[in-house]
Amino acid sequence: MSTRPTTRDRIVHAAMELFADKGYGATSIADILSRTQTNSGSLYHAFPGKQDLLLAVLDAYRTGIGPMLLEPAWGVVTDPIERIFALLAAYRGMLATSDCTYGCPIGSLALELHEPDPPVRELLAANFQAWTAAVEANLAAARERLPVSADLPALAEFVLTVMEGGVMQARTYRDLGYFDRAIAQLRHHFAGLAALAEKEAACA
Amino acid sequence: MSTRPTTRDRIVHAAMELFADKGYGATSIADILSRTQTNSGSLYHAFPGKQDLLLAVLDAYRTGIGPMLLEPAWGVVTDPIERIFALLAAYRGMLATSDCTYGCPIGSLALELHEPDPPVRELLAANFQAWTAAVEANLAAARERLPVSADLPALAEFVLTVMEGGVMQARTYRDLGYFDRAIAQLRHHFAGLAALAEKEAACA
DNA sequence: GTCTATAAAAGGATAGAC
DNA sequence: GTCTATCCTTTTATAGAC
Numbered sequence: 001m002s003t004r005p006t007t008r009d010r011i012v013h014a015a016m017e018l019f020a021d022k023g024y025g026a027t028s029i030a031d032i033l034s035r036t037q038t039n040s041g042s043l044y045h046a047f048p049g050k051q052d053l054l055l056a057v058l059d060a061y062r063t064g065i066g067p068m069l070l071e072p073a074w075g076v077v078t079d080p081i082e083r084i085f086a087l088l089a090a091y092r093g094m095l096a097t098s099d100c101t102y103g104c105p106i107g108s109l110a111l112e113l114h115e116p117d118p119p120v121r122e123l124l125a126a127n128f129q130a131w132t133a134a135v136e137a138n139l140a141a142a143r144e145r146l147p148v149s150a151d152l153p154a155l156a157e158f159v160l161t162v163m164e165g166g167v168m169q170a171r172t173y174r175d176l177g178y179f180d181r182a183i184a185q186l187r188h189h190f191a192g193l194a195a196l197a198e199k200e201a202a203c204a
Numbered sequence: 205m206s207t208r209p210t211t212r213d214r215i216v217h218a219a220m221e222l223f224a225d226k227g228y229g230a231t232s233i234a235d236i237l238s239r240t241q242t243n244s245g246s247l248y249h250a251f252p253g254k255q256d257l258l259l260a261v262l263d264a265y266r267t268g269i270g271p272m273l274l275e276p277a278w279g280v281v282t283d284p285i286e287r288i289f290a291l292l293a294a295y296r297g298m299l300a301t302s303d304c305t306y307g308c309p310i311g312s313l314a315l316e317l318h319e320p321d322p323p324v325r326e327l328l329a330a331n332f333q334a335w336t337a338a339v340e341a342n343l344a345a346a347r348e349r350l351p352v353s354a355d356l357p358a359l360a361e362f363v364l365t366v367m368e369g370g371v372m373q374a375r376t377y378r379d380l381g382y383f384d385r386a387i388a389q390l391r392h393h394f395a396g397l398a399a400l401a402e403k404e405a406a407c408a
Numbered sequence: 409g410t411c412t413a414t415a416a417a418a419g420g421a422t423a424g425a426c
Numbered sequence: 427g428t429c430t431a432t433c434c435t436t437t438t439a440t441a442g443a444c
Binding site: 026103163 | 225226227229230305307311312314315316317318325328329355358359361364365367368370372373375376377382385386388389393
């Protein structure tokens with residue numbers, strides 16, 4: 001099943017790391033070649049140009065969101081609301097082990113690329129969508145604990161909103177406290193929704 | 205009072221626009237020279253290098269936050285909580301008139317620059333801090349309408365969190381709805397806090 | 409599919425006259 | 427303080443042998 005990675009895969013993997021670490025524009029082809037110990041001929045054999053490599057990277061993030069992000073985060077957690085906060089805790093862990101340098105690579109690219117070509121923008125959006133869809137599925141699983149008026153898609157988007165905004169501040173201040181306080185506010189938000197739902201249940 | 209702008213000021217102004225429009229890395233010195241109709245000698249006479257120009261831009265944002273952002277946004281609004289949402293509405297307006305392209309220039313730079321030199325990072329943080337301080341002042345003015353347990357600095361940070369996260373998604377999807385729904389969730393959050401505060405007042 | 413060599417352009421920055 | 431001309435490096439990408 002697990003055969004040795006192709007040169008193409010090694011290049012994509014190195015590009016993922018470098019784009020996350022330095023940004024797309026600040027990563028040169030030479031950086032990628034040096035990290036993978038390949039020559040430009042190999043890279044341009046696999047990809048027409050740098051932007052196509054970006055597309056491959058964004059596609060890898062999108063298809064990897066389950067096995068690389070969600071499944072590890074949800075290992076032992078089964079409660080759907082807690083799974084949402086376990087996902088957020090995974091981002092906290094990445095910030096923590098990187099000295100508040102590594103946040104959300106998709107968010108960084110989304111704000112770095114100001115006028116991305118349509119295919120790039122679509123893949124950025126597809127990544128966000130896959131993320132919020134996973135959150136929304138958990139919200140749906142906890143439907144009875146939320147007010148009937150709750151807009152689940154909007155609430156799932158809001159979780160992403162808070163994660164990205166918290167990551168941005170934690171990175172800027174190099175202080176995990178900014179992320180933690182954002183998540184704490186989100187906890188309060190969910191607690192308020194749960195209280196509303198209980199009140200509704202009592203009146204039914 | 206208002207004398208003709210110096211060449212230095214015209215360069216800073218052009219750089220503000222271009223950094224917001226294309227990003228720092230994607231803006232070349234030649235771009236700035238062409239927009240200001242100046243020559244490289246003038247730019248390098250005013251600034252040692254490109255990064256120093258970035259510092260001047262970030263400083264201009266910081267000192268301009270009152271007259272350029274807060275005061276216009278707060279023109280007719282006096283209620284402190286509504287002033288917070290008027291500020292958010294100002295960002296909505298900028299997104300709307302730019303086809304969801306122009307969001308928060310500070311946030312974009314904060315995520316574009318992955319390892320900014322300390323002075324750059326400090327100015328990014330100072331911009332965030334000035335913004336949240338203005339929000340926090342409004343929260344303090346509405347102190348009696350918020351629960352005694354409310355953490356005003358954390359709540360002010362949360363407003364920034366939601367704004368930045370909402371801008372990111374609106375820009376990525378090129379859809380203002382993502383921003384609007386984030387703000388609507390924040391409205392609910394404030395409504396919940398107000399309800400808590402009223403309950404407290406009744407029990408006192 | 410991978411190698412070396414190199415083209416072709418763009419980038420930041422400098423020199424020195426005026 | 428502004429002008430022109432230019433240096434030097436980096437960058438993306440290509441050519442063609444193996």
